[in-house]
Amino acid sequence: MAPRYAPSLRSRLAPLLFFLQLGLLVIYGNYIEIESNVKVHGITVSHIYPDFQDVNVMVFLGFGFVCTFLVRYGFSGSGFNLLVAIMATQLAIILNGIESWYYRGKIRIDLRSIVVAEMCTASALISIGAVLGKTNPVHLVLIALLEVSGFVLNKWLLQTLLKVQPLNSIMLLHIFGTLFGLMLAWMLYRKGSEQQFEKEKSDRKTRLFSMLGSLFLWMFWPSFNTALVDVSTPGRKLAAVCSTYLALAVSAVTAAALSVLSSPNGKLNPNHMQSCIIAGGVAVGVSMSVVHQPWEAMTIGFAAAVISTIGFRYLKFHMLLAFQCHDTCAVLSTHGLPGLLGWLAHLLLQLKDCDHHTMAIRFAVFHICTLLITIALSLFMGFITGLLLKLNIWRPTQDKKCFDDQAFWEVGNQDIIFLQANKYVAEDNCISAPKISNNKLQ
Template sequence: MGDSASRSRVSYPVFQDVNHMVIFGFGFFLTFLKRYGFSSTGFNLLIIVLGVQCSVLIEDLLIFLLQREDENSLKRITNAVVSMTAVVISTGALLGKTNPVQLILMTVVEIIVFHMSRWINETFLQVPDNLSMTHVHLFGAYFGLAVSSRFSEPLPRSEKNASTPKSDLLSMLGTLFLWVFWPSFNSVLAVDKSKAIYNTYFALAVSAVTAFLLSVLTTKDGKFRMTHIQSAVLAGGVTVGYAGHGIKYPWIAMILGLLASVISILGSYCLQRCLNPALKIHDSSGVHFTFGLPGVLGALAQVVLTVINNWTNSARQGHLVTVHIGAFCLTVSVALITGFITGLILNLKLFKTIPVSKYFEDQLYWEFPHLAVGF
């Protein structure tokens, strides 16, 4: 009993870090729209607390049905909070286009499907529990993009689909929360926690420096662009999350952070000008090049590092590479297929889809006393 309590006391600060990151970090990260700040932070809290409860109930059901060993309660709720990252990322792709009922339904469906995807990876591909959780960014990004493909695009040059200096500042505050707590997020389920923290910090540091450099080089007037900084400084943390616990030298993490930041910024140009218009997908907060593409790079880096680390053992090397590639393909496929189906369901008349003219508007859901007559 004493040992269990001791472990809980040691683990609680890490749980707090992850909780702060998901609630404060993502809550403020999504406040860049000038008329959607109340909804960004408020709905973020709603879906997180709802999703954590659903996730814990699903874990209890799996323990009962599969006769699994019951885990420490603090670890279970930490797993639930980490799992909710997928839903919050997906919400970013749909920001301003869904009503609360649609968000709640999407949260419940996505958390169930994410657990199903993890169960398949762990059961049939023998992926360890801590590694199956690293696909949370990939799953969230591509599930959200698939759902978003079923929603109408906003009106071109919509006045509400824009930011202000104040909303950008709040969003940057969220970015800073995410940046500071990301090492805890990547290490919370890792076997070698110190190595995961070490490598994550260096990847984040290099991606931040690269983001500032590329922002200056890619703007016409040579000034920093806030959208570049908000997205690219986190890319290194997403990428190194896949293999951070197994990287032996910090320079490898630095290279991954550099590549992640480059892919994030240059990918945003390519996707916004070429891919998104062709596929008719509107990605409200750019989750594809903030989490999706860096996640793909991280999965690829995991395969390359596995080949290098097992160079002398070809049988083990082939098995591990097959497992990693299979887990990546399965995760993305499940996310895209179920996301597309979820998008179709959310657009049923039953759920009263918001008209395009009412996108990105807080006043549909929140009271604004200063706008009342006679105030």
């Protein structure tokens, strides 16, 4: 029996995608051109292309496989990740180039601008993790476009009003994406979420694919943190890569130890290893510009793994009970808490390096304002997006169809059901029917 809302996808998703893509095509055709200079800001294609490849792997493979842990939501977890990422990246390139369009009449793009756009897109993928499985693809596309627009606006405000460095403003994507996603999860709360949804579960195979996504993220996170580091400063990028690796290494070891300690049976929890091994990379990325010593990065990685593992163990369930916020992928403990820790580490390390009290106080005020603006704008944009998604015109997914690929994908189950039904009819009519095994059907 076909899903009830299949015609809804046909009448809403396809027109929406065609309309958005044709609109982007018109904008790109009239206002965007590829940068012709071989060397821009001291960076050549050979310098940025490895980072471009690594960020691509993280955005499309890493985040995509991480979302496949649900037993019947693998196609949607990876496929919708690809869909929303490429749509959001195209929009982010335009939004990041508005200033260039204002002064030059054209938006010039290169590999660096695409990398920046994909990093902005990562904030939207974090937000989508909070509502994974409870939304349809129309919702996800709207979430990605609105979230990226809000994040680019937040980045512009921080760089314009508070003179925040571009790298520091972009690395706040973890905090922005987490709070945006949590606001969405609160706005789109479904009654009965305290009792686990029927299909909200995983098995060994799906956890293995999800762990593969975490390994992709862990391996390529140094490139993600250092893709925008200024190469004009000798040794700065090498130091950033080493700091990120050390923080990731310490967080992986610490997460494993805490997972064993917090387990009633004294065993490793695959969810902890999957979600908390990247906490050090998240935290040190937010504080990258002030981390200069290996022990600083390792300390940040250790603290990030502690709060991430403990948060994953206890905070997700309490957030659901206390605030009616059903965070599917536990983005608060994976990205939010380590991101806040990185912000705090940035503040403390910068104050330690300040020799003048007046400069220290001034930096502290500006740094706190940076966080407050990010929190306020992310929650506001999440609230507006939640109000938009609650409209019935988007045909929200029914509770019994949440976390199910069959609602949106042709997965082959219909043919199996049809053949089995014919077999039973034949047996009732005393007609000998050949026995068909599932292996042959597959």
